Amino acid sequence: MRQVEVGLGDRSYPIVIENGLLDRAGEVLAPYARSGRLIVVADDQVWVAQGPRLERSGLAIALVTIPAGEGSKSWNMLSRLVDDLLALEVERSDHVVALGGGMIGDLTGFAASIVKRGCNFVQVPTTLLAQVDSSVGGKTAINTPAGKNMVGTFHQPSAVLIDPSTLDTLDRRQLRAGYAEVVKYGLIGDLGFFDWCEEKALDLLAGDVDAQLQAIETSVRAKAAIVGEDERETSGRRALLNLGHTFGHAFEAEAGFSDRLLHGEGVAIGMALAFRFSAERGLCPAADADRVEAHLEAVGLPVRSDLGTPASLVAHMAHDKKKSSGRVPFILARGIGRAFVDPTIELAEVEDFLARWRGQS
Template sequence: MKTVRLDLSHSPYDIHIGQGLLQRVELIVPLLPQKQVAIVSNETVAPLYLEKLRASLEGAGVCCHSIVLPDGEQYKTWETLNLIFDGLLANRCERKTTLIALGGGVIGDMTGFAAAVYQRGAPFIQIPTTLLAQVDSSVGGKTAINHPLGKNMIGAFYQPRLVLADLDTLNTLPDREFSAGLAEVIKYGLIDDFEFFEWLESNIERLMSRDSEALAHAIERCCRNKARVVAQDEKETAGVRELLNLGHTFGHAIEAGLGYGAWLHGEAVAAGMMLAAHASHELGQIDDESVARIKALLTKAALPVAAPDLGLARYRELMAGDKKVESGRIRYILMRELGQCYAGELPLDVLEKTLKTGCDR
């Protein structure tokens, strides 16, 4: 087992990465304010792992309640969030009842948001079961639901007490979901870790074959990178954490424009990173070779490298609701070079050229 410490002054916690962690209740039980938990999962993950986790906890004397939600980004809504509250209230869960998120990014985000507001704050634990959630969404305390006009626009910063990334859960992950997670892995190499980007270029085949040693290394590296950034800028007020949104300004627009669930989040981020690369190239900051290397790595990860053609006006309309917008100006995460990003604006003519180059036509 590998352990990464997210060292926040008010609520530090550990991220454990390894195999067989669903049975490692000694990692969970000492963090419970009382021996009662509500496990939130979905209709896909629950049949695979819910009973295994429940049996482990009940064997340690923990009372377990289960809340099973429909599966999919399209259910990341107020209506589905209320199903969590219905389950908590029906089972007379108290403010010291720990919510456990067992699933991917949607389950983690909704469970964390529910914990943030249930009785004004209940403890929660993340047990991410997708690659994307293990390397990104489960770490750092961002919780949210979607709105038809924007992704993750309603939420809270609320840190878990623990993250358990059990590599065994990746064995049942569909290939498309696995590739979507690799988009977030590649993102970390592009933002601020060129050495990792080069490692990914040399090891992408091992990752695609789900080699456990390669996966453990990549997940730990991503978590260390994110933990370092979050520790500097937990609530994205210092301009450091926003760099983690490489590809997301375009990506969130793609998700909203096509309808949530049409593209997976990681697929939209991959296309968004390519658009960011094309924009950075138009600005004269990265060369043809750099763009080609990004495209080649994403292609080997079975990810889209062309964005859907929503049209310039529609992209601008959707991106105008992005959380990084300041004084009405859209901010993008762009590349100075591979492994070095910054937040900035795009002139309209550059955006138009970027979309012409990077969209399917």
């Protein structure tokens, strides 16, 4: 067992990482069950794959299933989930367990934050993306026509329980998409970890448990440290975690937040663009941008997309929730492992860059 703490004073919580953890669900989840009853919100596909492990726990499972897919991060599904939790007579002292990927964690955490003015929840992420990123840090949200994650709250979980064996049932595309959020930590501030990723990524994606454990622990330690310093993204430190996301979310919006482009795929394209944009501005060696693209392509992630036009992509960026004083802060880089926040970028400059990138000028 590996354990990392998110240090937030009296709201600190553990991240527990252990292969096969869900096979001890009775022991691990019992502290979060009231009178032996555990309220679980699960992706319907994840429940088929992982539910039997919880059902063998000996706990009485009160289950709410949510249709799989990013489309469930919506007002309608949030309303339905809240009604379901109220029908189960959830109490503020209860712990609602979110079993699934990032969609389930975001949706369940949001519902838990508003039901009866806030009840507890536990993250049990089952995708690589959720294990290394979205389950840690307390961001909850739904999507709206205005953009991705535009409505939500900060609501920290009571614990994050990570079992890499759940990745065995994940399809290859989802696993690769999750890997984008792993390598992000190297690109932000850890050149040594990026070096490790170049060496071990294919082992991780092939199911090497040691590589998965190392990647997950390194990622959550990095994120826990940043969240502990800047919980609500007020100092700018936590904003570094958005490397590639401003570009990536725009492509996701063009895809209608559908499986046409997975979140991690959008982030991969966005990180490649962030480094290429940085190189074009003379901030970052072009060789580093080339190296980032080469690695992403080597693991099967996209670095280009034909979705949208430069103008439509920038229009999506204009609605970025991090916008301040009319400007959207971009995460750029002075090199691999040297990301920084630049709040001075004009969207017109980004549109011109995207046009050149597309070969349209």
